[in-house]
Amino acid sequence: MTETLDVETEVPEKASQEGEMYTWHEGMEWNPVERIILERRSVRKYKDKQVPEKLVRRILEAGRFAPSAGNSQPWKFIVVRDREMIEDMEKYVRLRCKVLKFMLNWQTSPLGKFAWLYSQMGARLMPNLMHPIPFGATALIADGKLKLFHGAPTVILILMDTRGAAKPPVDVGICGQNMILAAHSLGLGTCWVGFVEVFKFGTKWNKKLGVQWPYRLVEGIALGYPVAKPDGMIERELQEVDWWEDGRKRTVF
Amino acid sequence: MAYLTFKERTTIPTYDNPEHGTSGRVVIDHERCNGCGNCALICPGDCLYVAGVGKHKKCYMIDKAFPDCMSCNDCQAICDRDAIRVSVTYDFGYFYKILHRGELAYPRNF
Structure with a gap:
């Protein structure tokens, strides 16, 4: 007589492969896009090595295809790769x-x-x-302890067209984030530089860069090869989220 | 109920007063730290410095009641030896009181 053994076989979950895209199953590893988003850190120390022009052009393409309200694309880019100008x-x-x-x-x-x-x-x-x-x-x-562009060899300035549809500042932010994530996926480091707004307290740079109505200089992105390996996952505060479902509210973190 | 009381809304904290708020703080594991100085190099708030010679070369946080640490945790990311991390995140209180945040946590893979 043979007994059938009731062996509980563990059904292996679908083996998770690195680099899986356009799908989700429980316990899946981070896909490349998530990894870039989660590991991206602001870089504040750059190597002297200049970024190849083609790479910058490629990053600008990522910005060009950002979503914007009513497809109004309320942005203009200025690329500065002149060291003297950056120091100025x-x-x-x-x-x-x-x-x-x-x-x-x-x-x-x-x-x-x-x-x-x-x-x-x-x-x-x-x-x-x-x-x-x-x-x-x-x-x-x-005090000279923090440099505006952290010594980056390339700077992308983003101008906002103030006549953009609905909320141009949000669109400019989306556009910049597209470029930054693309840059990190290509092995570069980036940092948002909001202090370029200080240019508005004078005429020199507005004149030189052609910042005039309807444009407004809103953000700068420092771009370059990072010193050491600054990218990586870190701890950050959880966000309290109000979750409405089945007619009641829960708070989830 | 309002998230901020009337007093909180109308009081701008004095940034150098520890009673008004807290700045970010890091903890450094000196057993692991080898004083390479990468974190001090990239710290946006200029809060970290390296001191000591040879084996005793270690990273320290500046001794100031209110360092400019914005708890960005970039130091944790750049550290190869897992020796530094943010322990206290900033909260300046009153008008700038931090709302609706929880504990520190790594990215969670759901």
Whole structure:
């Protein structure tokens, strides 16, 4: 007599392969796109080696095909690969940051209490720009401890067409993120540089770069080969998400 | 209920006052750290420095009540030896109070 053994065989889940795309099953490894998104870190130290022109052109293509409201494409790119020009920009922004630090940083400013008053007023008028982080960065740039483009050999400036459909600032952000993810997938490092906005406190660069109505300079992207290996997964705070389903609300993290 | 009280909404924190908020903080495992200095090189807030000679060359966080650490965790990403990571994330309180965040966690593969 033979007994049939009831052996529980583990049904192997579909073996997960690296590089799987356009599909999902439980326990799947990160696909290449997810990996680029999760591992991408801001790079703040670049090698001197210039980025090949073709590579920059390829990255710009990723920006060109970004989605935008009503396909309005409210952006214009300026590529700067001239080292002297980049250094000039850095000097210019550093001088402006020195003035801002003098006016607003009550800890170091000879204006003392007045600087404190200006900063409190400024924070109410421009709460985003006077957030403690950019406020601290202004002082670091003024002291020469933080370089505007972190010594990157190539800089892409993004101009926003203010006449764009619906929400051009959002479209510009999407476009920039496209380029940044493409750049990291191609082995480059990038960093968003919002401090280029300081150019608006003067005419020199607006004139030289042709920033005029309807355009506004909103963001810069530093581009280059990173020193060491800055990309990698890190810990970050979970986000509290309100989840509505079956007529009730749950909170998930 | 409002997410911020009236007082919180109208008070701009004084950034250098530890009672108003907290800055980011990192913990460094000195057993693992070999003082290569990559993290100090890329720190956007200029919060890290390397000190010591030879075997005792280690990375430290600057001794300041309010360092410019923005808890970006780039130092953790660049560290080959898994010796540094952010332990406290920044929260400046009052007007800039951080809302609706949880614990620190790595990307979760659902």
